[in-house]
Amino acid sequence: MNMNRRDALRLGAISVAAAATTLTGCAYGEAKPSKKENKTNSSVGMGTPAPLPPATGKRVVVVGGGWSGLSVAKYTKKFAPNADVVLVEQRTEFISCPISNLYLVGEVDLEFLTHDYLQAARENKYTYFNATAIGIDKANKIIKTSNGDIKYDYLVLAPGIDYDYSAWNVDTVTEQRLRSEYPAAFIPGSEHMTLKAKLEDFEGGNFILTVPGGNYRCLPAPYERACLIADYFKKNEIEGKVILLDENPDITIKKEGFQSSFDEMYKDYIEYHPNSKIMSIDLDKKVVVAGEFDEEYSFEDAAFYPHVRGGKLLEVCGVAKDNVFNKKVGNIDPFTYEVIGEKDIFVSGDARPMGYSKSGNTSNSEGHYIGKLIAQRVNGKKDIPWKSPLTVCYSAVSARPIHAISVRAEYEFEGKKLKGFTNVDLSQQWRGKTGLNNGKALNEWAKGMFRDMFNA
Secondary structure, eight states: OOOOHHHHHHHHHHHHHHHHHHHHHHHHHHOOOOHHHHHTTOOOOOOSBOSOOOOSSOEEEEEOOSHHHHHHHHHHHHHOTTSEEEEEESSSSEEOSTTHHHHHTTSSOHHHHEEOHHHHHHHHTOEEEEOOEEEEETTTTEEEETTEEEEOSEEEEOOOEEEEOGGGTOOHHHHHHHHHHSOOOOSSSHHHHHHHHHHHHOOSEEEEEEEOSSSOBSTTHHHHHHHHHHHHHHHTTOOEEEEEEESSSSOSSSHHHHHHHHHHHOTTTEEEESSOOEEEEETTTTEEEETTTTEEEEOSEEEOOOEEEEOTHHHHTTOOSOOBTTSOOOOBOTTTOBBTTSTTEEEOGGGSOSSSOBSHHHHHHHHHHHHHHHHHHHTTOOOOOOOOOOEEEEEEEETTTTEEEEEEEEEEEETTEEEEEEEEEEEOOOSHHHHHHHHHHHHHHHHHHHHHHHOO
């Protein structure tokens, strides 16, 4: 494993954040509110006020510093300067999941993905509060954190995703081994460092990747990752093959672009298997059984991507009827992002159940809208009209130089039912100048997104 000094320092910081996450997980599983607390939808907290100055105006608390939470905090403060905006985030620094596939193959460094929460808060005039949210008192409008209680007027929950291994019917020991030894690398940080090290140490054989069913984080990302790892094997003359087990009946998005790259560039490096839901995993023998005909696939290494669900904080706060995306979820107003029946509580970003793409640009654009909506309420004005999230996604199919394909789309409804994409602009041509231009646009898009979230 090759790790420079900067990456080592980053890993140390991430380990601290991971420890906080683990402790929070214990709180989720073990906290047992009393009957009195259940009546008020409370949960166990620190019981003392957080060390924050008194609110100078309506207090808006945003829990979660991902692509959506950062955008909500910035745009609430921008359009309601008198609001007291607090971003609660357990990590000490931001690391991006979008663009991370390029990090895995050495095309960008960790510094490009890593950004400063304090900078974002300073430049956009809100407060960054480093703590873990552990519960809520809805009756008294208090969010409980590992560093004290915070009273709010408006609360935005943007905790991102958690993994859901239940569809694979694995026991808790196997699940923990999957998380530790074969992480999906779709929650940014240590998982990505582990997967990068796996690729650097890989000497050959089968490398398994999986594509989950349902609405998972970043639909094209597993196919992009397969391309980039195959490209890495090819350019480094590694006798390896990517075995891509897709639970879906076909490539879920940008099919023509990905399929043509599989066929033309990586015929000897990618085996694509649709309808391949995992039926069993033997990590000791390194064998996976998948698909309706129980096909066996041996592997030397792997990154197993399971189904996803909204962050468990939604369950802790009692705002999700059913937090598994592939089942019934209906507790969020699709146009205001408000929790139905819970005034002044919103859910934003990848944790929300609406069928929008769970991607960076989608979450960022939602954050713009929700921030403006809350600002209107803070300012005592009427709600703004609903605005569709914007999905902009560039997917690299090779590196050095980057060739990419892209999609840009919005969404439309029939009543309160999501109808699907509208205003779609799809570029599936990765060959020649078009692919190179898409590759350049990918890099500039990322820079623009980071500026939007972290600069004034």
